[in-house]
Amino acid sequence: MLRLENVHKSFGGIVALHGVSFHVEPHSITGLIGPNGSGKSTSFNVISGFYSKDRGEIYFQGKKIEDIEPYKIAMMGIGRTFQISEAPEKMTVLENLLLAPKNQIGEGVFDVFLHPKKIKKEDRKHLKNAFEILELIQLHDLRNEYAGNLSGGQKKLLSLGRILMSGPMLILLDEPTAGVNPTLIKDLIVAIKNLRDEKGKTILLVEHNMKVISEICDRVIVLDFGKKIAEGTPEEIQKNEKVLEAYLSGSSKRG
Amino acid sequence: MGLINFLVYLAIMMGIYGILSLSLNLQYGFTGLANFGQVAFFCLGAYVSTIIVLTFDMPFIFGLLGGMAVACVFGYVIAIPTANLKEDYWAIVTLAAAEIVRIFFLNEDWVVGGGPYVGGSFGVGGIPQPLRSLFSAHTYPFFYLAIVLVCLFATYIIINTLTQSPFGRVIKSIREGGDNLPQAMGKNVKKFRVKVMAIGGSFGGLAGCLWAHFHGFISPDQFMPLETFIVWAMVIVGGKANNKGAILGAVIIMVFYNSTRFLKDYIPVEAVTLASLRMVAIGILIVVAMLFMKEGFIKEKRVVYSK
Ligand SMILES: Nc1ncnc2c1ncn2[C@@H]1O[C@H](COP(=O)(O)OP(=O)(O)O)[C@@H](O)[C@H]1O
Ligand SMILES: [Mg+2]
Numbered sequence: 001m002l003r004l005e006n007v008h009k010s011f012g013g014i015v016a017l018h019g020v021s022f023h024v025e026p027h028s029i030t031g032l033i034g035p036n037g038s039g040k041s042t043s044f045n046v047i048s049g050f051y052s053k054d055r056g057e058i059y060f061q062g063k064k065i066e067d068i069e070p071y072k073i074a075m076m077g078i079g080r081t082f083q084i085s086e087a088p089e090k091m092t093v094l095e096n097l098l099l100a101p102k103n104q105i106g107e108g109v110f111d112v113f114l115h116p117k118k119i120k121k122e123d124r125k126h127l128k129n130a131f132e133i134l135e136l137i138q139l140h141d142l143r144n145e146y147a148g149n150l151s152g153g154q155k156k157l158l159s160l161g162r163i164l165m166s167g168p169m170l171i172l173l174d175e176p177t178a179g180v181n182p183t184l185i186k187d188l189i190v191a192i193k194n195l196r197d198e199k200g201k202t203i204l205l206v207e208h209n210m211k212v213i214s215e216i217c218d219r220v221i222v223l224d225f226g227k228k229i230a231e232g233t234p235e236e237i238q239k240n241e242k243v244l245e246a247y248l249s250g251s252s253k254r255g
Numbered sequence: 256m257g258l259i260n261f262l263v264y265l266a267i268m269m270g271i272y273g274i275l276s277l278s279l280n281l282q283y284g285f286t287g288l289a290n291f292g293q294v295a296f297f298c299l300g301a302y303v304s305t306i307i308v309l310t311f312d313m314p315f316i317f318g319l320l321g322g323m324a325v326a327c328v329f330g331y332v333i334a335i336p337t338a339n340l341k342e343d344y345w346a347i348v349t350l351a352a353a354e355i356v357r358i359f360f361l362n363e364d365w366v367v368g369g370g371p372y373v374g375g376s377f378g379v380g381g382i383p384q385p386l387r388s389l390f391s392a393h394t395y396p397f398f399y400l401a402i403v404l405v406c407l408f409a410t411y412i413i414i415n416t417l418t419q420s421p422f423g424r425v426i427k428s429i430r431e432g433g434d435n436l437p438q439a440m441g442k443n444v445k446k447f448r449v450k451v452m453a454i455g456g457s458f459g460g461l462a463g464c465l466w467a468h469f470h471g472f473i474s475p476d477q478f479m480p481l482e483t484f485i486v487w488a489m490v491i492v493g494g495k496a497n498n499k500g501a502i503l504g505a506v507i508i509m510v511f512y513n514s515t516r517f518l519k520d521y522i523p524v525e526a527v528t529l530a531s532l533r534m535v536a537i538g539i540l541i542v543v544a545m546l547f548m549k550e551g552f553i554k555e556k557r558v559v560y561s562k
Contacts, residue, residue, distance in 0.1 A: 008553050048439065074441035082439070088431030090496075091424070094560050099424045102441040106421030109450055113413075119420065127560055166440055 001026040001202045001219040002047070002078075003169055007056030008227075009039075016042040018226035019056070024170070029196050029203045031213045031234070034223035035246055038042055039082050040206045043223070044172050048080045060170065075102060079168030083175050083206070085155035088147030093139050095160055096147050097130040101166035130165060135187060137161045137190055153180035160191070171195065173205040177212055184222065185209075189216055210238070222246070263396040265513055271465050273505040274410045276489040277498060278458040281414050283326040283487075284495035284555075285423065286451045287430030291346045292333075292353030293486050295325040296459020297466065298478035302360050302374070304464035304474035305382050305473060315385035315468060323457045329356075330456025334449040339434075350480060361475040378474025382467050403465055407502070410458050415498045417454070419558075426451055427496075481534070485512070488537050492544045494551030503552055511536050 002024040008120075009017040016039045024030045032040050046052040047058060049070035058077060060063045074080075087096060105111050106119035134140040137157040142150065147158060156176055163171055176192070177185045193216055195201040207213050211218060214234040222230040222237060224246040230237060237243055284287040303325040304318035331351045332353055337345060360374055360536060390398050417423055428437045434444045467473045485508060493504020515533045518524065524532070544551060 050435065050438075068300075069443075070438040071441050071443050074439055080439050082435065086432045086436045088428045088436065090431055090555065091427055092270050092558060095427075095558055097425055098421070098560070099428050099437075104421040107425055109417065109422060109454065112417055112420040112422055123421070127562065131562055144557065146557070161439065206352075 001061060001174075002204065003059040004043070004047070005057045005059070007043075007046060007058065008054045009042055009051060010054060015119070015226050016170075017046065017053075020223065020226065020228055021056075022221045022228055022231065024063045024202060024204050026202050027196060027200055027217070028218040029205065029216050030193065031217035031220040032204055032206045032223065033213065033220060033237075034229075038223040039226040040223055041174055042226075043081060044174055044206070047073075048078055048172060068252055074166075074168070075104075077164055077169035077171065079170070080172040081156070081159040081163060081176065085152065085159050087147035087150065087155045087158055090146055091142050093134070093158060093161075094127075094130055094143045094149070097133060097161055097165050098126050100162040101126050102166055115135070122168055126165070128129075130161075133161045133164050135166070136187075138187065151179070153178075153184065154178050157184070157188070164195075170199075170202045170204070173203065173207075175206050175208065177207065177209055185212065192216055214238070260396065260476055263400055265509060267396065267403050267469060268513070269402050269509045270292060270407045271469070272486065272509055273407050273502045274458055274462040274465070275486045276493065276501040276505040277407075277414050278405025278455045279411050279486050280490050280495060280498060280501040281418065281458075282311050282455040282499070284490055284501070285430060286420050286426040286448065287342070288448060288451060288455075288505050289342050289346045290349045290452075290455070291480070291483055291487075292349035292351070292356075293455075293459060294478050294480065294482040295349075295353035295356040296330065296456045297463040297482060298353070298356050298360065298475075299326040299329055299456075300460030300463025301337070301467035301473045301478070302379075302463075303460070305379055305467050308468070309379065309382055315383070317463045318468070319461065323460040326463070327453045327457040330452035330454075330459075331449055334452035339445060339513070349481075353478075353480065353483065357475050357478045360403060360478075374475075376475065378472055378477075380472045381399060382471045382473065384468055401467055403469075406461060406465060410461065411498055411502065414454075414458070416495075418498065422447075430496075484534075485537065486542050490551075491541055492551055494553035494555065496555040497551070497553045500553035507552070508540070509536060529555050 005021050007017050007020045020039065020043060035191065046053045049068060052067050060078060065073060105115055105122055112119065112228060134143050137153060137160060139157060150158060151253065156179060160238065177188055180188060189212060192203060194218045196203060215236055217234050220232060220234050220237045221228060222243050229242045229246060268401050269464060275293065276298065279290060279293050282290045304322035307313050307321045308315060308318035333349065336346050340348065387395060388428035423520055425437060425442050429444055429447060489504035489508045490501055492507055494500025512533050515529050515536060519529060
């Protein structure tokens with residue numbers, strides 16, 4: 001589904017990715033973990049085109065992704081959320097959701113005037129879908145609230161909601177449970193599992209909560225200092241010496 | 256000038272500036288594009304329409320469409336290389352672009368096609384008014400007001416329809432979240448910005464054309480950066496990202512702008528002082544609006560969908 005080969009990325013003197021290679025199986029949930037600053041978000045940014053890589057190759061569904069603009073990568077079927085949830089503040093929760101579907105007829109200037117009926121119909125279809133998603137992310141009561149008034153956790157849920165609306169094949173989730181209240185995390189886990197089991201999606205997620213990782217991940221990839229140091233099932237990873245060492249030393253070395 | 260005449264004149268100005276204000280509101284209020292060169296569209300519309308009608312002896316409607324088309328292309332062209340710039344750079348680039356347009360018309364005083372277009376610093380006079388011969392001097396302003404109102408209404412409908420459409424959702428997300436979020440949703444952010452500038456340009460050009468054919472005389476000193484400032488005042492005071500607010504802003508600012516002319520009846524001031532007093536008055540109005548009504552007279556309307 002997704003394959004990174006020897007990907008390098010540095011920022012001035014800081015080497016964020018130092019020859020990272022890993023792959024993500026179709027219809028799986030893969031965890032991407034590692035101490036702070038190990039290059040997880042940078043990997044996401046390189047995959048989704050927000051950063052251009054210095055070296056290496058990325059393949060999506062067997063096709064090489066060239067250095068193209070992020071929106072084109074999104075159009076190929078890779079959806080992502082951001083670690084710091086960006087939400088258009090002065091747009092309501094529902095507007096946020098309705099923004100997400102790709103290639104809407106009403107996004108064309110002339111189409112707005114030429115096809116008002118089609119647009120209305122399409123909007124109604126999206127709206128119906130949005131109401132279902134609102135239940136799932138439990139933002140139904142806040143549907144007409146400005147996204148700027150949501151809590152950090154609710155914004156995370158909203159970004160998941162947008163992803164669900166836009167329906168990508170591969171979903172990259174950057175810390176989807178950070179700041180989300182524990183009871184909701186359970187629902188989130190169910191929702192993410194459903195994406196794989198019922199919708200056949202492929203998910204790569206960055207997550208710090210090991211409980212979440214062990215509960216939903218089929219495989220886990222561990223990064224440290226921009227390199228893959230381990231890979232395996234959640235059980236294997238939790239017993240891996242190198243991983244334990246990276247996490248233990250992480251706090252002291254990196255402050 | 257009789258009171259009625261004055262009121263009709265004022266209403267015409269409100270209508271023309273209302274179009275300019277709607278255009279800037281689409282760019283700034285909805286898309287977050289800080290265009291500090293709005294006057295460039297106004298200037299281009301005025302000059303191009305004048306040249307088409309006066310030099311090429313074509314009907315008014317061709318002047319109007321031509322002025323809109325050139326201003327549209329101009330918006331498109333300045334947006335292409337700058338669409339990825341940050342807001343402050345955007346402001347500088349657009350400000351400079353507008354000055355370039357003005358200085359172009361200041362320095363180019365060629366005679367096109369043997370016609371009577373003699374521009375330069377002297378300006379161009381004798382711009383024909385559409386269907387002038389059908390009306391008396393007294394009734395013509397009413398007719399012109401009708402033209403302006405039709406144009407204002409059409410502009411309102413078109414821009415309002417756009418801002419409420421899926422297109423409107425995308426440009427609002429560009430205003431709110433910068434580029435990242437809409438890009439991650441597969442939106443070609445740059446293309447949307449360019450489109451907004453082209454649409455904004457067309458309507459700015461329309462306002463310029465209406466202005467030129469109403470006054471019958473245009474010159475480069477009518478298109479100073481100060482004009483842009485006045486249009487900004489309209490958007491900020493009226494209410495950004497609200498199309499009714501943009502029109503209300505034009506009405507309020509035009510009242511302020513023209514009220515100072517009555518001051519001289521009460522206070523002994525010179526015309527030059529009065530002219531700067533207007534700007535001071537508008538400046539104060541902006542400050543007051545920012546302090547007490549951050550979102551202007553009419554707030555941005557929250558979009559509510561029901562099942
Ligand atoms: N835009 C950037 N500019 C400079 N340095 C960056 C940038 N993004 C990430 N980095 C650096 O790259 C390294 C990896 O960061 P990141 O991928 O965000 O780590 P994490 O695994 O915590 O998500 C860090 O040292 C970080 O400071
Ligand atoms: Mg990170």
